[in-house]
Amino acid sequence: MTSPTLTRARTRTRTPSALLVAVGLAAGFGVAQGTGIRALGGAVFALGGLGAAWLWVRHRGWAVALGLGALYIGAFVLAHVLALGVGMASWLAVALVTLVAAGVTYAVADRA
DSSP states (O other): OOOHHHHHHHTOOOOOHHHHHHIIIIIHHHHHHHHSOHHHHHHHHHHHHHHHHHHHHHHHOHHHHHHHHHHHHHHHHHHHIIIIIIOOOHHHHHHHHHHHHHHHHIIIIIOO
């Protein structure tokens, strides 16, 4: 019989990078809107992206990390285009790009 301590050590969970993508995009926007300090929201966005990128490189390699990094930055830009250029509500634009970016990230990097 295996002890619970040994089992827990073997089944170490890892943070899904899709969660970091979602937090970086949505919380970054929320912090910028809530505080009125865009740079603070940008810092949250950058930290989410850097954390996710570290996981991508570590678990999937540089090619996947570069592709998903481009998707992450592209989602940020697209949210601005949808909100400012098309006239979509800001939260709706951020929610839409966050769902797509996190979904693609999960499919490419996090799914077993």
